[in-house]
Amino acid sequence: MAAVTAEGPRGGRLVLSATSLIGPATVVVALGVIGPLLILFRYSLNDFDPRMLMIDALTPKNYIEFFTDPYFLAVFFVTVRVALMTTVICLILGFPLAYVLARTQTRFKNLLLIAVVVPLFVGNAVRAAGWMTLFGSRGFLSMTLMDLGITTEPTEIMFTETAVIIGIIAVNLPYMVLTLQSVLEGINRNLEEAAFSLGAAPLTMVRRVLWPMALPGIAAGGILTFILAMNAYATPVLLGGPEFRMMAPVIYSQFQLNNWPSAAAVAFVLMGTTLLLTIAASVATRQRFRD
Amino acid sequence: MARLELDRLSKRYGDFHAARDVSLDVAEGEFLVLLGPSGCGKTTTLRMIAGFVEPTAGTVKIGGRDVTTLPPWKRNTGLVFQNYALFPHLTVGQNVAFGLEMRKVAKAEADAKVLDALKLVQLDHLIDRLPRQLSGGQQQRVALARALAFRPDVLLLDEPLSNLDAKLRHDVRVEIRSLQQRLGITTVMVTHDQEEALTMADRLVVMRDGAVRQIGSQKDLYERPADHFVADFVGRSSFLSGTMAGDAEMKTAGGLTVRCAKSLSGPAVMALRPERVYVGREPISGQDNTFPGEVEFVSYLGSLIDIHVRLSPQDRVIAQVPNHDSAALPAVGDTVHVGWAATPAVFPADSDMRA
Incomplete structure (x- = not known):
């Protein structure tokens, strides 16, 4: 806005048009996001009684409960662990794929890009149903392993953390790949060749040239997938089963118990953690890039 | 090393x-x-x-x-x-x-x-x-x-x-x-x-x-450029195209008979370096070739002058002369004489080169 208003004699009209352009979206965001957030934050400071439900108060009780109750703490650590695991695995799987997409000379590049995005066309629930047919003890994977004689016992992947991690990776990988691909594409191929001609073998080249140069993109892709994983709802519910708890489903179950204050507090812990780790990641990568 | x-x-x-x-x-x-x-x-x-x-x-x-x-x-x-x-x-x-x-x-x-x-x-x-x-x-x-x-x-x-x-x-x-x-x-x-x-x-x-x-x-x-392309690409040349008409002689497209220092047969192209082409008011003595022509274009480069001389409707040469006396330079439309020594820079016509 400041840059727009500094436009000189016609500045006044420009400000007006800028306002009219960003105005509607701002109103929607303010009413639809900030408003409910404020209300929810107020709720999180309220007290709760199973018989009288929400009681007006100003107490940190719900937050203290979250960080002292073993149940909530377990949920918290599982969530962060799953989010970190999926992010790291997405990065490991996504980087080579993004590199190939960034460097390919084929005419079918757009088709390849669409192929990366296609999984996102399938809804979360439908996708999870698909994974279920694969992961169950009598599912495709388990039966195939037994038929091939690789295992003798049924393999149970369904309703495990592994199933949830695989499921979330499947959702998040396209985001990671697309982010990395656009960053890698911006790195001139000559830089790779320069490294090769100076004596760097491919892996050394990646470590010394591509990786540090792509670091801002790696951070962006990592943050994106991390946020998505932290807040995953359908995948942990459908693939994790009733015993497996991540934060987003827990918030919902607290609502179902009519415990709005607790649900609101968990929601804010989730948001705060995501925000904190995101900021930490971007600060860390920025400093490393400056070295 | x-x-x-x-x-x-x-x-x-x-x-x-x-x-x-x-x-x-x-x-x-x-x-x-x-x-x-x-x-x-x-x-x-x-x-x-x-x-x-x-x-x-x-x-x-x-x-x-x-x-x-x-x-x-x-x-x-x-x-x-x-x-x-x-x-x-x-x-x-x-x-x-x-x-x-x-x-x-x-x-x-x-x-x-x-x-x-x-x-x-x-x-x-x-x-x-x-x-x-x-x-x-x-x-x-x-x-x-x-x-x-x-x-x-x-x-x-x-x-x-x-x-x-x-x-x-x-x-x-x-x-x-x-x-x-x-x-x-x-x-x-x-x-x-x-x-x-x-x-x-x-x-x-x-x-x-x-x-x-x-x-x-x-x-x-x-x-000693090896072919038409090299003569054209390295340094500047003007080209005369024609057909070899006997020992060390080429008949240009415009009908001039030009002496050269190489024997070939068939269609050929001759490359002339502009600074090796002399220009004068009289026929050039002491050169193997001398022809009258009309000044078609003069390009003033400061220390050097390019003079484009048309010898026949099909033949044109470029001469580059030092700018000793700008008042004595020929003007467009003047009739002048150009001359040059027999050159070995004659090549079989190259099908993928324009003459």
């Missing part, structure tokens, strides 16, 4: 021959320039030497060792790119140290070599800067220092001057050339700029359509 030998090196992409049977022998310490228009195969050849393009056939030997199948990182060639390709996230010093680091040179020794390399290009005071803080000319010199720091067997330069402005380009040419001579490093440079090629090279290779047309010194190429 090593001898570089290319033996019938070829690269084919489907039906397209990017390079065909390129054979070169570059002596130790020699500065060889590959010259040609874009798409002539000079860059492909350079990239095959560096190891980025795998040849379809032929061999590359550096210092007697066959490196044809070695990847670039095992070849010990120093490459300077057209856009310099400095690592933007590393300082000047780290950029120059990169090759030494890859060769596991001990820190203290590497530091000394980095400083030496930067002193060679007079940029040792900028060792802690990032590439983006340097001017184009400085970046170019850092790229050169980086390619030299680890003492490569062969230095490869891919249009290294084309991103510099004209004034700087002249200085850098001389700088690179004297540096190369001081270090005695075998060097191959690719360029499409013939002036650059002529000022820097020990020997030049003129390429077209993937093939070598002529290899030789500046004088060889200028005085």
Whole structure:
């Protein structure tokens, strides 16, 4: 806005048009996001009684409960662990794929890009149903392993953390790949060749040239997938089963118990953690890039 | 420092021959320039030497060792790119140290070599800067220092001057050339700029359509061009086309009989260097050929004047004369006489060249 208003004699009209352009979206965001957030934050400071439900108060009780109750703490650590695991695995799987997409000379590049995005066309629930047919003890994977004689016992992947991690990776990988691909594409191929001609073998080249140069993109892709994983709802519910708890489903179950204050507090812990780790990641990568 | 030998090196992409049977022998310490228009195969050849393009056939030997199948990182060639390709996230010093680091040179020794390399290009005071803080000319010199720091067997330069402005380009040419001579490093440079090629090279290779047309010194190429293309590409020429009419005589398209110093038969093209064509008010005495003509165009270049003279509806020659007395210059429409010595620069007409 400041840059727009500094436009000189016609500045006044420009400000007006800028306002009219960003105005509607701002109103929607303010009413639809900030408003409910404020209300929810107020709720999180309220007290709760199973018989009288929400009681007006100003107490940190719900937050203290979250960080002292073993149940909530377990949920918290599982969530962060799953989010970190999926992010790291997405990065490991996504980087080579993004590199190939960034460097390919084929005419079918757009088709390849669409192929990366296609999984996102399938809804979360439908996708999870698909994974279920694969992961169950009598599912495709388990039966195939037994038929091939690789295992003798049924393999149970369904309703495990592994199933949830695989499921979330499947959702998040396209985001990671697309982010990395656009960053890698911006790195001139000559830089790779320069490294090769100076004596760097491919892996050394990646470590010394591509990786540090792509670091801002790696951070962006990592943050994106991390946020998505932290807040995953359908995948942990459908693939994790009733015993497996991540934060987003827990918030919902607290609502179902009519415990709005607790649900609101968990929601804010989730948001705060995501925000904190995101900021930490971007600060860390920025400093490393400056070295 | 090593001898570089290319033996019938070829690269084919489907039906397209990017390079065909390129054979070169570059002596130790020699500065060889590959010259040609874009798409002539000079860059492909350079990239095959560096190891980025795998040849379809032929061999590359550096210092007697066959490196044809070695990847670039095992070849010990120093490459300077057209856009310099400095690592933007590393300082000047780290950029120059990169090759030494890859060769596991001990820190203290590497530091000394980095400083030496930067002193060679007079940029040792900028060792802690990032590439983006340097001017184009400085970046170019850092790229050169980086390619030299680890003492490569062969230095490869891919249009290294084309991103510099004209004034700087002249200085850098001389700088690179004297540096190369001081270090005695075998060097191959690719360029499409013939002036650059002529000022820097020990020997030049003129390429077209993937093939070598002529290899030789500046004088060889200028005085004894091998074909129509070389005569046209190196230096300036005006051309007369016609048919050989007997021993060392050509009948031009406009019916003139021109004497030359070579025997051929069939359709032919004669190349005339503008400064070897004399212009006068009277028939030119002492020259093998002299014809009257009409001045069609005069181009005033300052110290030199180009005079385009039409000898017949089909024949035109360009004469370049020193600007001794601008008042005495012929004007457009004047009738003058032009003359020149019988030249050996007569070639069979080249089907893919316009006359």
